[in-house]
Amino acid sequence: MIPRYGRDxxxxxxxxxxxxxxxxxVxxxxxxGMERxxxxxxxxxxxIRDRAFIDIKRIADLEKRLQHExxxxLTSVSEQVGEDARFLHYGMTSSDMLDTALAVQICRSIDLLLESLRGLTDSLRARAEEHRDTLCLARTHGRGAEPTTFGLKLAGFYAEFVRSADRLRLARAEIxxxxxxxxxxxxxxIDPRVxxxxxxxxxxxxxxxxxxxVARDRHAAVMTTLALLAGAIERLATELRHLQRQEVEEVWEGFGQGQKGSSAMPHKRNPIFCENLTGLARLIRSSAMPFLENIALWHERDMSHSSVERVALPDAFILSDFAVHRLxxxxxxxxxxxxxxxxxxxxxGGAYGSQRLMLSLIDGGFAREQAYELVQRVAHxxxxxxIDxxxxxESEPEIAANLTESAIERAMDPRGYVASVDYIFNRTFGPPVDPSAGRSEL
Known part of the structure; x- marks a missing residue:
């Protein structure tokens, strides 16, 4: 991966x-193990441990001749350790060394990624709590629907990233x-005890x-898990991009001192980091299919998976870590x-109250289809x-004849739509912790 998208x-x-x-x-x-x-x-x-070291140049020179990395x-290490080299790799095959070492790399990468995800979920939870009661418009199909809160939006993304972390733990156990x-x-x-x-x-x-x-379905499980994580990253990045559109402008990416938005238009303030994450997510997901295809190796093994893993595993983990940190x-x-x-x-103009109005009419004796058509006609x-x-x-005689002003007011009150936010928050984050709980009386 190019240095631009990698953390050290x-x-x-x-x-x-x-x-x-x-x-x-390994x-x-x-x-x-053989000594034991x-x-x-x-x-x-x-x-051998005292004498052996990694000589990348010598390994590269030897590979040009041997055509076998x-x-x-092993030849480079053997040159360093002398007579004891006869026991090096004794009874083993290359994949014993390669696949075992690769498992360690993947596990360490997942551990680091889980640490980054904890930072993301902590941040999402903090901002969700901050905006638990911040009213905003929920949108379906890109159109206004009913009221929600911005904290509830963020809580949904928090829950998705928690699921991503859970999947990563399962994938780690499998690999x-x-x-x-x-x-x-x-x-x-070689003895199994080794x-x-x-x-x-x-x-x-x-x-x-x-x-x-090692069977490659294990590696495919890791990569498809990273692909799902990339989907979660892109979903949140896309939401934030839409909320920054000129017609909406409900949130803004932070804009640093001296930052420029456009080379041509000084007024521009673009959602460049969210757009960047959308692109990175595409790259991460693109690796999932080759890993699914890697599963079907010939007989006891072939080499068709090797080139895929050399490129895609490092890139996918480096990009995932960078993307989570950026998000x-x-x-x-x-x-x-x-x-x-x-x-x-x-x-x-109160149009988000259409469903509640319809339900109030149904409660008053209207058939559902009759109530739906009436409210729809008024909305159109x-x-x-x-007009609002x-x-x-309020100007429609049939509604005025069947609903009181207080019933219409209840349908138009945005707070009435978010009465269950605390219930959802408790389900997502757990009930609030009482700071005094567990303290003994002095």
Whole structure:
């Protein structure tokens, strides 16, 4: 991934140096496991650990000749450790080293991404609480619907990102797999106890039934989870983009000192960060399909998955981490125009009360279809004549004859539509915590 869209900690996990370091760690832990069962002389792992180092240039030079990166790596290490090299990679196949190390990289990446998601959900919760009672217009099909609160909007996104975090934890458990089983996973040349040792040290579990490689449905589960996270990021970014449109202008991205909005038009203040997230989400999601196609490897293994994983795994994790961090900043610095929200709500002229009016007529004895057609006709006439819906309702004899002024007032009161906000908040965040709870009386 280009440096523009990467944060240092996630980029470091996927660096070539770190990848080779993990390969070496897997080999060293396998040596330790072999020592524990007395398959090789004691002290072998310690001596190799003391002497071995990562020489990226030498590995690259060897790969040009060998055309095999894993063998180039092992040859480079063997040159450094001398006679003990005969025990290096003993009874193992390349995928034992590669897939086990890859599982560690993915687990560490998920852990870092979960940490970033905690920052995002904390920020969403704080802003949701801040705007729990901030009235605004809910929109369906891009058109005004009924009143809601901006806090309730944000609470919905909070809940979605919590689900994303839950999926990531499940995906982590599925990918945290060690495979040290030899050429086709039958342990023909290596004792299963070696795998158990490596798995325990790295916090992994042995593959249930391995071939030469770890089954790729596990990796696909990770990538489809990242794709769902990207969908959540884009959904919130798209909402914020719409709310910044000239016709709406209910929120603004933070605008830094000295920031410019357009090279040509000095008045512009564009939703560039939300737009950027929309594009990044497309890139993340685009990796899901190749990983689904990676599942069907030939027989006990082929190499068709390798190139996909080399490119897509680092990029998807680096982009996901960057996008979550950027979105967190947007939420923290978001400017919310409560007055504009109220003004846009009032522009409806009370039309958001149409359902409540219809229900009141039904309660008074109207058939549903009769009540619907009456309210619909009044709404259409109000729009054609350019008058408030409320005025049109009060001027309609059939409605006036069947509904009291207080019933019409209740239908037009925006606060009546958000009476259950506390109930939804408690369901989303849990009931409020009493600060004095648990304190003993002095």
């Amino acid at each position: 900690e996630m980029v470091a996990i996927w660096s070539q140096q770190q990848g080779y370091r993990l390969w070496l760690e 080999e060293l832990f396998a040596l330790e 069962i007395e398959a090789i002389p004691p002290g072998t792992a310690a001596r 894993a063998l180039a790596f 945290a797999i060690c495979k040290i089983g030899g050429a086709v996973g039958t342990y023909a040349t 795998e158990l040792h490596v798995a325990a040290v790295l916090g992994l579990a042995p593959e249930t039934v391995a071939t030469q490689a 967190t900043g947007i939420i923290q610095n978001l400017i919310v125009d409560e007055d504009r929200m109220r003004a846009n709500l009032e522009k409806m 006439q109000a729009r054609l004549k350019g 819906f409320r005025h049109a309702v």
